[in-house]
Amino acid sequence: MDSINVSELVERMGSNEDAVRKMAVFKLQSNIGDPSFADVFILEGGLSKLRNLVLHASGNTLAYSLTSFSRLLEVDKGWDFVNPDVVERTIVTVKQVVEQVVSQPLVNILRGAMSILVYIVSYPYAAGDRLSNPDNFGFRALKPAIAIHPQFLEMLVSKLSSADHALCANSMQLINSLMRDAITSDSESDWPKLVKRLQDLGVIDAVYDLMQSNAIQDLSQPLLEFQALTKVLLRKWRDLPVDLEKPDHRRALKMIHIAGNPEKPATPTENGNDDAHKKQQTPEKWRRLGFESESPGWEFENVGYLGMMDLSNYVRTMEDTFQKTLLEQASKSLHQRCPVARASLAVTSILVEHFEIDKADPDDAKFQLAFESKSNIDKIFRPLILKWSVLHTAGMQAFFRLWQTTSAEADDFVKIYDLVRILFEAVLGSALRTKGLPEVQKELAGFELPKLRQLQMELLELTYEDTWGQHLRQIKDELSHEALQFVKEQRIRCLLAGAWFPAVSNDDSERNGVPSLSSSFRYAKLSHNRRYLHVGDFETRGDADPAVETLPERIDLSTVTSVTSNVTAQTNHSDNSSTETLKTKQNGAPNTKITISGHLPSSRPNTASQSQSHDHSHSRNDSSAARPHHRKASHHQKEITLLTLHPQTQTLASEWLDGLLMLLNQQPITNETSKLIEMIKDYGLKIRLLNVRFDEMGDNGPGEGPEMPSREGVDEEFWYDDFGG
Structure with missing residues (x-):
């Protein structure tokens, strides 16, 4: 700052000659990142001239101006020009920046403009309670401008395939900022539309390709943030309860019913009640599809709207298989049928558990990168989470295969659920970042039951080893003897x-x-x-x-x-x-x-x-x-x-x-x-483990028996014996 006269620099920014303005703003971009320089620059009235250049300049002058304004926002300065007190000027600025992003082909202009948009969209998340009027920031601030330039999002996604990693990272950061602000807002209408629009534009496939590419080192921060936001998005859908009073929820459930190719009820009699006749003709309307009752809404309680989305997607993409499976199950006795709908909800629950959706946090990327070295960075990337629907479909096929292979019955549903859960842990848990989706699907489809059973027993033994420790070792010694x-x-x-x-x-x-x-x-x-x-x-x-x-x-x-x-x-x-x-x-x-x-x-x-x-x-x-x-x-x-x-x-x-x-x-x-x-000892251990339920271990580890039942309503000579004591 000592070598640059700030007053003279601000004066040159207002010159009528473009060359003078360009040189001044070129020097500005190199120094504006210093907070003390930024304070003097604002006191000298430079902010208004910088805003004027952002709105009206072109070429390199515009590029240097955008970069300067971006770095000013980075040091948390200059927010007065995007402050609710000057709402009109803020909206004009945002619109103008969007126009520059859409119309200017120069890479350096795109970088600066996108950086400014990232800060504007991210400001509500960073500022928190300091915002007096949050509607003028975040995704909502961009909505009017995007409405005028609908091709903006399409252009943004297209830049993800750019060979310029810096531009690609800026595009990624802006997409992340838009998603973060949308899914963390209270509005239930904004985020689904934005996410659906981005998905239709191919952002999932583009990010998936980047995660498996060699550009992972240069783009690790924005890609990992996108992965974390995907988990947040999935949790938001999971936490959204299914409400059949909502038209879109009701339509999704109706589509599932129609895709099942239900039998048409016979024509009612002339004086008969049509609704009563339909209920009489289709007593298993929903149980036929694999639900437990004729009121399926409550069955989505654990997986929410995410479970309905997965089931709807499976029915829509695998309609022929879905109908064929229903026909095959209908030919079996009731206790031998594989409940298709319950299987779908179970697979969704398994995916939620495997990818740890409940632990989703938008800041995961910052903490993970802070603790992981470059050599271990591959371990924290899980691109398969972006192929959620494909994995769900593969899980459904594995569920049906295991049900048929084991000749399972209705009471064995939980056992098949456990096998599918272990299958996903075995295949997805060991999958490297660069492992292709077709290979994963092949492994899920061809995993042999004996090997799966072996893994099940090993995991069960490890689980009890961790929980019981010394007690289990004592049991092993007794069994050996x-x-x-x-x-x-x-x-x-x-x-x-x-x-x-x-x-x-x-x-x-x-x-x-x-x-x-x-x-x-x-x-x-x-x-x-x-x-x-x-x-x-x-x-x-x-x-x-x-x-x-x-x-x-x-x-x-x-x-x-x-x-x-x-x-x-x-x-x-x-x-x-x-x-x-x-x-x-x-x-x-x-x-x-x-x-x-x-x-x-x-x-x-x-x-x-x-x-x-x-x-x-x-x-x-x-x-x-x-x-x-x-x-x-x-x-x-x-x-x-x-x-x-x-x-x-x-x-x-x-x-x-x-x-x-x-x-x-x-x-x-x-x-x-x-x-x-060894065989006799192992069988003895397995029999003992399989006869002990997890809830019998107590909340604080081994040694605590199950809760003592009350005697309310007991009028005979019944007693309670704690066999675990």
């Missing part, structure tokens, strides 16, 4: 049932490290008191299993010191799971070996199981990959092989190896048993 005991009993019962095994040949020959098997058979069975393992060798395998008392040999389990096996673990890299494999001979016959080692009891003579001691050396060689489980052996007796079994199937090997280990109070080692334990 119960599952282990259950499998232990199952494995031991396999031993109690007995099993046949091929016997080792008498010549005890070994080829290539593999003992040869004879054609005889060995039968092993656990005694009923679970203290002895009875064994017998047979030349042939009979039709009936031998009784325990007919088996000549028995092993006292108290003398067993270890059970080992040559079952090896092989990792499947495709699914990161491990499975045991049976060792096989070269001819493909399995050669899995279970070796039971121990010492002979001193109280009785040596049993015939000693004859198998020659297998001891082979056991030590073949079980090198196994995990031995030892009892504490006596230091005075030598450990020998008491018995060797050769199971020929993986299941039999798992049952007997882990059964013997668990019988000796040791941990199982095969993956088949571990998977069985």
Whole structure:
């Protein structure tokens, strides 16, 4: 300000020569953003001359004047010329600026003019209670000028495709300002008309393309603000109750009814009452469409007019599908029909929840950009919200598909609702900013039910984990113990049932490290008191299993010191799971070996199981990959092989190896048993979770039971038992 003579600058702005005025206003635009300079400029009477240039100048002089006036408003100066005290001059100024935007092709003129309009439209939002007459600002101030120049909005939307990102950002900001002022005003007539007009001009598609383009960095602020305003707009429609006394609401509902291709009632009798006859002929006028009653207005309570808009749009765009679906449902019994209207309202509710419409705030863009770095900026953009109607239609199709796939009935409506909600979270929640809409539609249409069920259980478990924490971990520990005991009993019962095994040949020959098997058979069975393992060798395998008392040999389990096996673990890299494999001979016959080692009891003579001691050396060689489980052996007796079994199937090997280990109070080692334990534990947890409702957790977390019911109206011997206490 020291190097510029403000008085001289103001005087030059009033010169009769355009070159002098242009140079003066060119210098002004560079300094007017300084509040102290702006104060001196206004005191010197420069504001009136600047306004005169804005109204009457042309070319670069006009461009510099618009920029200067815009920067003056930016520092909250010069509002006297758009103040209610000079209403007439304000309206003239606004009209003139609109005229410049429409008629001047120069980009720099457009930038300045749009900036001025942004400040004028945004002023009520920024000034708040300082406005004495808000009708002279905001969208209402532009309405007369837009009425004279209706092509203004069309031109504004067309600039969104401009290669000049600065001009595109100005257009975006002005559209945001118009929407913000319109949807936050109290008038119920202005904002729907403006929004409808902008939608018809293609603003949604234009902004959607910008959000998915590489220009996102340059346009992040206005685009994110548009996204926030879209959420505010959706919430405003959601909060608008359906009132059938309003003509447009009544027309929308009537259109839905007519699109359903209702049957025409028969002609009434000559003396009959026409209205009564119609009611008699169409007793399910609205229930046929999927409403719960014949008074559908109240069913829009949770989703408001937004739900009616979504249903109307679906019926209008998918009329053939809508009619075909109604015919298909009409052929089913009442409890098997999928309620189309309720499904539509449910999908709307899911979208409202997914996009967090209840948390909509016009200032979201400022806070989000303040906390997000450029590398994470993609995470805060959700362009799919602009395709609300398309997502709603895709959700309806997914609802029908899941209803049919699961053979759902009327009582299962909430379950299908949950599946569709999880489907949207899975597909939309993981969608990147640049993910195309066709790809999203394809995923919604092709998501498999088993995978959806798996996600449902994972989310349910996480939900309860967050809510119950320590209590849920305690339940898991209990279930792990119960599952282990259950499998232990199952494995031991396999031993109690007995099993046949091929016997080792008498010549005890070994080829290539593999003992040869004879054609005889060995039968092993656990005694009923679970203290002895009875064994017998047979030349042939009979039709009936031998009784325990007919088996000549028995092993006292108290003398067993270890059970080992040559079952090896092989990792499947495709699914990161491990499975045991049976060792096989070269001819493909399995050669899995279970070796039971121990010492002979001193109280009785040596049993015939000693004859198998020659297998001891082979056991030590073949079980090198196994995990031995030892009892504490006596230091005075030598450990020998008491018995060797050769199971020929993986299941039999798992049952007997882990059964013997668990019988000796040791941990199982095969993956088949571990998977069985995990499966039982998971099923037990799921059953417990599915039997607990969310509202049983109490308002303050776990530990609070449901509310105690009163005894009003109870005249019998009823009582209340709090099972959760």
